[in-house]
Amino acid sequence: MSKKLWGGRFQKGTDKVVEDFHSSISFDQRLYKQDIRGSMAHARMLGQQGIIAETDARAIIAGLEGILIDIEAGRIEFDVAAEDIHMNIEKILTERIGDIGKKLHTARSRNDQVALDIRLYLRDEIAETHALLADLIATLLDTAEANLDTIMPGYTHLQKAQPITLAHHLLAYVQMFDRDRDRLADCARRLNRSPLGSGALAGTTFPLDRLAVAKELGFDGITENSLDGVSDRDFAIEFCAAASLTMMHLSRFCEEIILWSSQEFAFIELDDAYSTGSSMMPQKKNPDVAELIRGKTGRVYGDLMALLTVMKSLPLAYNKDMQEDKESLFDAVDTVKGCLTxxxxxxxxxxxxxETMKNGARGGFTNATDVADYLAKKGVSFREAHEIVGKMVLLCVQKGVALDDLAFDDFRACSDAFGEDIYEAIQVERCVADRKVPGGPAPEAVKEAIAQARRRLKEQ
Incomplete structure (x- = not known):
């Protein structure tokens, strides 16, 4: 006869190979806190509803509290034969308090139990990830504030385009990471419904107080359909999608850090504590942290694809395929948190x-658009001005000089709309300072953007 907690129908034990293949305790043991917390709330409700005796409920809760203490003290070794964290804890509980422990699973299935545990776990992890993103945004705002006047070239197609400031560049990522926080908050809001009471798929005949359990566990309410409560993992997929976007933003930033720290750019130098060397080449200082984050982005994308693929063809309700949700979810959580840290x-x-950044902004004709704008302000149509300046750039390329280096006669030969004030108008400092529109790179616009971002961070 099988000794499994579900073994009444079976006349023979599980093959050892199947047992190892079937078990999830090696990875789902990280859910022990959530499982015990959910079980305590469930036991308390069973006692309050008269489904089991109040004394039995108290004995179960006390037993679970002791198990939690012992797990965290490293005094418990989980059993592969008990399959998962849920059955391990129930098995240990019964061993400690006797047959009373067998009453814990009244009106509950592992299906709604694991759905509850994952929601509790992910809610906690989202809060931590949200806080890590807040720390990153605060750091970017501090760095931007210190670099309001640090002029650098802005790029399109990785070709120098127009002068901006480092502060403005960093604030672009502030916006991206702020949206990442919003996505995580949306995910947390949608997952914050308790599935406990859904049973295996069709609820239960016992008079459960699902709302009381949901309230005790900090949920906003309950799942409204028992089939849906146990059989979907869209909240886990949504987290992985949000995490993938966060990793994409980190990866883009890392690519720039890698470029900027190269000798070809030399815009920044990474601290020794966040760089590595070469075992062969003594001169090397490698941006390995940035490269690893760029590489780990693919892991999180893979986690998202794995979850989508697991769920894509499953009929309602629960299927064992869904045991494959945890490793991908756990990996996505660990990876995004580790990278942000x-x-x-x-x-x-x-x-x-x-100075290197500023010198970079002076090359590559980053002020060409400002020359065209100058002409447009003098009454020349922008399309005509665009053509004029294009020819001027070609002239500069042929002469091997910058626009600023052209003689005034060269300007006048291209258009009689040019005045001697053209030289002041196309200095990179002026090009940046004149872009005062909200969202632009002028220091006064960036100051306001930083203030708005700090207010938003405080409100969130």
């Missing part, structure tokens, strides 16, 4: 080479 101090400690 190391990325933020890497940014906080990097050294900005302001």
């Amino acid at each position: 190391v990325f933020t101090p890497m940014i906080a400690t990097m050294r900005v080479r302001r």
